[in-house]
Amino acid sequence: DEVRIVVIGKTGVGKSATANSIIGEPYFTSRPGAASVTVNCEKKVVNILGKKVSIVDTPGIFDTRVSSETLEIEIRKCIAMTLPGPHAVLFVLNLNDRYTDNDYKVYKYFLEHFGDKILNYGIVVFTNADAIQRANQSLDNFLENSPETLKDVLKFFGNRKIAFNNIDKSQTRIQVQCLITIIDALKQGNHNDPYYEDKNFRRVDELLRKVMQGEEKHRKTEEQLDEAKLEIKKLNEYCRIRDEDLKALKLEWPRINAAKDLPQPENYCEKEDKSADT
Known part of the structure; x- marks a missing residue:
């Protein structure tokens, strides 16, 4: 069984940290900050819960170091790295950040470039799940007062969502199990088209x-x-x-040629025999 995943989001929301949590090792370069670390597509294939999982980390949207044309080419290349197509596209947001127009623009960006069909494969991943734990709330309760644009995004993605704590490693296994369960259900729901293409x-x-x-x-x-x-x-x-x-x-x-001119050796034994007869 195979699962192909693409991780997307704006710069600094914790895409690479989330990808590392999923694969269980610090493969993708990740560090806190507003500057994007990932500039090019990166892919890692691992075995998770008996499944072959391919995960692709993408450049941060709105990275000022990259032109929009270059970014579009790189993002398309990232998704193409999951050929024949990804089973899930993780749309990463940070619970500690206020949801802004730029976050909504990331959603619109992918909708414009990849069409409505990509919504069938989207899952919203909220990083910094410790914010929920500190508030002693469920994810649904925590999001009750979120902007309408975020609620719309969740609705468009079929309300598929999960919170990740990328700091507390003791929670990693259960988080990954929950994510794989969501993706399995997503594949079954998209049984006629199990992956985006x-x-x-x-x-x-x-x-x-x-x-x-x-x-x-x-x-x-x-x-x-x-x-x-x-x-x-x-x-x-x-x-x-x-x-x-x-x-x-x-x-x-x-030397060999000279040896041919030498006299043939006499047979002295034969001479002695003749003398004896005489």
Whole structure:
């Protein structure tokens, strides 16, 4: 069983920290602050609860160091890294931050670039779950007074949500189990289309397959070339030895030729026998 996940959100909400909590190791670079750490797509494949889980961390939206054109290309590449498509898209928000227009713009950004269909695969992940614990409230109660725009986003995502505490590692396992349960239910609900895809992804998939086929042909050609090089090396070694033998023979030839002119040795045993008869 396989689960493919893409993590999205604006700069500084804890995307990479959440991705690290899910895979159980500090693979993705993460540190507190308003500046985005992730600039390029990063992917990690791990085994979680007997499932092969692929998770892709994306650049932070509204990162001032990256142009909008570059960001769009990179985000599309991130989602394409889950070919044939992600089963879940995690929309990350920070419970400690006031929900603003920029947060809503992140949601609108993905809606505009990937279409309404992506809503069927979205899950809202709230980081800094310790804020709920300090308030001694449930997530639903904590969000009661949230802005209407956030309530709309949750509604559009089918009210699929979960809170993550990325600091307290003792909570990691149960959080990940809950997330995988939500994703499994999501896959069942989307049984006809268990993962998000579009024609661009299919085109990329076809190109990747062609590249892989080309690489396989290239690999076989390289192997044949290596075999030919080995045979040539053996032939060159044979020729080298033959040339050395020929040179040695040429050096010995005068002595061998001179030896042919020597008188034939007499058979002294035969002479002695004849003398005895006389």
